[in-house]
Amino acid sequence: MTKKPIPIGDLIKRADLQxxxxxxxxxxxxxxxxxxxxxxxxxxxxxxxxxxxxxxxILGETELTYLLSLAxxxxxxxVEHILALDVPCMIITKGMAPPAELMExxxxxxxxxxxxxxxxxxxxxxxxxxxxxxxxxxxxxxxALVDVYGIGLLFTGRSxxxxxxxxxxxxxxxxRLVADDVVTVYRLRRGVVIGTGxxxxxxxxxxxxxxxxxxSSIFGIRxxxxxxxxxxxxxxxxxxxxxxxxxxxxxxxxxxxxxxxxPFVRIPIVPGKNxxxxxxxxALNHSLKLVGVNSAEELNQRLVxxxxxxxxxxxDREDYE
Amino acid sequence: xxxxxxxxxxxxxxxxRPAEQLVHLASQYQAEITLIKDDLQINGKSIMGILMLAxxxxxxxxxxxxxxxxxxxxxxxVDLFEHHLGEQDE
Numbered sequence: 291m292t293k294k295p296i297p298i299g300d301l302i303k304r305a306d307l308q309x310x311x312x313x314x315x316x317x318x319x320x321x322x323x324x325x326x327x328x329x330x331x332x333x334x335x336x337x338x339x340x341x342x343x344x345x346x347x348i349l350g351e352t353e354l355t356y357l358l359s360l361a362x363x364x365x366x367x368x369v370e371h372i373l374a375l376d377v378p379c380m381i382i383t384k385g386m387a388p389p390a391e392l393m394e395x396x397x398x399x400x401x402x403x404x405x406x407x408x409x410x411x412x413x414x415x416x417x418x419x420x421x422x423x424x425x426x427x428x429x430x431x432x433x434a435l436v437d438v439y440g441i442g443l444l445f446t447g448r449s450x451x452x453x454x455x456x457x458x459x460x461x462x463x464x465x466r467l468v469a470d471d472v473v474t475v476y477r478l479r480r481g482v483v484i485g486t487g488x489x490x491x492x493x494x495x496x497x498x499x500x501x502x503x504x505x506s507s508i509f510g511i512r513x514x515x516x517x518x519x520x521x522x523x524x525x526x527x528x529x530x531x532x533x534x535x536x537x538x539x540x541x542x543x544x545x546x547x548x549x550x551x552x553p554f555v556r557i558p559i560v561p562g563k564n565x566x567x568x569x570x571x572x573a574l575n576h577s578l579k580l581v582g583v584n585s586a587e588e589l590n591q592r593l594v595x596x597x598x599x600x601x602x603x604x605x606d607r608e609d610y611e
Numbered sequence: 612x613x614x615x616x617x618x619x620x621x622x623x624x625x626x627x628r629p630a631e632q633l634v635h636l637a638s639q640y641q642a643e644i645t646l647i648k649d650d651l652q653i654n655g656k657s658i659m660g661i662l663m664l665a666x667x668x669x670x671x672x673x674x675x676x677x678x679x680x681x682x683x684x685x686x687x688x689v690d691l692f693e694h695h696l697g698e699q700d701e
Contacts, residue, residue, distance in 0.1 A: 293650075432654050449638075449656050471659035488663045496659050502627075 293425055295321035298379045298402050306416050309381070309404045312388050317402035322346060322378045325421035327414055329353060333372050343375040346417070349382045350410035357389055366391040373399040383410040423484070427548050428476035434495075435468040435485040435518060436460045438573035442518040444473065444485060444547075445569075447526035452559065454495050456526065458505075459566040466515040467505050470495040475520065477548040486517040522553045522576050524569060529558040539575075539586035612677040613685045618669060621695040625666040629696035634658045636691055642678030644688070655688070 299318035302309045311318065328345040332338075334356055349357075357365055373380075373395045379402040382388050388396075388403050396403040406413050433446040434457040445453040454470050461467050469487030477483050487493065493505040493514045506514045523545050527533075535558055536543070545554035555572050557565065578585065619625055625633070637644045637655040644655030646664060648671070653660030655674070666672055672692075676684040691697070 430652060432657070432660075449654065471657050472653055472663055490665055491659055491663050494659065496657075502658070 293323075293428075295323035296421075296424070297321050298404075301379075302404065304420065306420070307413065308407045310406075312382075312403045312405050313393055313396040313401075316397045317379055317400045320378050320401065322421075323425070325418060325425040327417060329410075330372060330377075331356075333375075334368055336368070336371075338371065338375065341372075341375060343377050345378070347372070347377050347380045348410060348414065349380060349388075351384060351386065354382065354386055354388075357392070362391065365389060366395070369395045370398075373401050377401060379404055381406060381413070383408060383413050422478060423476055426476040426478055428474060429548060431473045431475050431485070431547070432471065433473055434470045435473045435487075435520065436569075437466040437468060437515050437518045438570055439465070439577060441522060441573035441576050442468070442485065442520045443569060443573055444520045444523045445526060446523060450498065451526045451528070452565070453526060454497055456565045456569060458495060458497060460569060461505055461509055461513045463566060463570070464512070465570075466513060466518075467493055467495070468515050468518045469493075470505075475547060477550055481550050483520045483547050483550050483552070484517050485520045520547065520552065522555060522572060523547065524572060525554065525556045526559055526565070527556060529560045533558070538590075540590060612675060613681050614673055614675040615685060615689055616671055616673045617689055617692045618671055619666050619696075620668070620692065621698040622668050623698065624668045624670075625661065625664060625672075625696070627662065629698055630658055630661040632697045633661055633688070633691060636687055637684070640676070640678070640680050640684035640687070642676045642681040642684045644684060645675040645677075647673040647675065 297318065298320050301307060302311060302318070324344065326342065326345045328342045328347055329350060330341070330347050331353055333341045334353055357368065360368060369392045380392070380396065381404045383406050385405060385407040388405070393403055408416065431444065431446070433444050434453040435442060435444050436457050438460055445456055447453055457467055457470055468485055472488055472491075473485045474488065475483055475485050494502050495505055496502055535556065543554045543556070544551045546552070553576065557568055559565065575585065621629060634656060646653055646655045646661065648664045648666050651664060653663060655661065664672070674685060674688050676688070678684070
């Protein structure tokens with residue numbers, strides 16, 4: 291899914307960025323379509339080759355002090371040179387006032403000059419926190435996402451296989467539902483995939499035979515969570531006699547979601563099997579691996595050690611001199 | 612794979628009752644059914660998905676069907692939309 295660009299006017303509405311325009315309505319309808327920011331130090335010095343003009347431009351104390359050190363005519367020429375390159379907007383941090391030449395140029399080139407009371411660091415972090423998830427590659431996955439002991443389990447499988455019922459049972463046992471049926475997934479830069487629900491449907495769930503239920507009303511705040519990193523994909527499927535299910539846990543299957551590799555577990559469904567407990571164990575086993583304990587590997591190592599010992603004992607006994 | 616774009620004709624849009632009609636009809640077919648509105652793409656056999664579209668009167672919806680009975684499924688769904696999703700307006 292490609293996201294709509296964000297008008298500069300919408301940035302001002304975000305309280306956490308503490309932005310106010312210095313140039314009235316100029317440039318507020320310009321848009322940004324990426325989550326990158328730029329501090330135009332070199333461009334101010336006159337080097338505009340490879341200048342990333344499509345990014346938000348941030349002027350911190352250093353850049354502003356440099357501008358103010360220039361003679362008025364040079365300052366005017368410098369800011370006009372940059373604004374003529376069609377930047378989305380200029381943001382001045384730390385509550386500093388822009389030089390008059392910059393404001394004039396902003397109005398002339400219809401580019402907003404905004405001020406924020408935050409420091410450059412604080413501002414960049416807040417901005418990236420907002421823009422990065424927004425512009426991150428995203429997709430919608432048919433499944434249910436539940437936080438089980440702090441591990442994000444994404445249940446997939448065909449319609450009617452029991453994803454919602456498994457999620458409901460997990461919530462009953464004190465785990466937290468993130469989204470059911472359609473999970474919106476986006477990828478952060480660090481190769482982390484985050485799942486969240488739909489704003490309209492929130493924490494509703496469909497249980498066949500009962501209809502739509504609202505998990506947040508039934509179980510309250512303890513039963514829900516807004517977003518969660520997806521850590522293991524659990525596919526539910528009908529038992530197939532010929533399918534090769536993992537019997538040892540030595541082979542770790544993976545699947546990719548938005549190009550991120552995730553552990554993948556296939557669980558066959560048979561009557562009488564308690565899926566909820568299995569799901570809890572999948573989460574706990576993943577937690578164990580995160581702290582460096584791989585039960586299957588360890589058991590196998592013990593087995594190998596025991597066999598080696600037997601072999602060497604036998605060798606000793608049989609080697610007479 | 613077949614696809615067709617239709618317009619929501621009933622006055623109150625794709626609310627819960629027509630959505631239920633739609634999901635019942637879609638579930639009768641083996642074909643995979645996908646509904647697309649703007650940048651949202653959902654499974655046509657899922658009531659939650661259909662509600663998520665929040666498809667208002669006059670909005671355009673693309674129906675995609677894929678499978679052995681895709682032809683019949685598409686025809687039946689288009690018919691349902693053309694008949695105002697079983698709703699009696701005015």
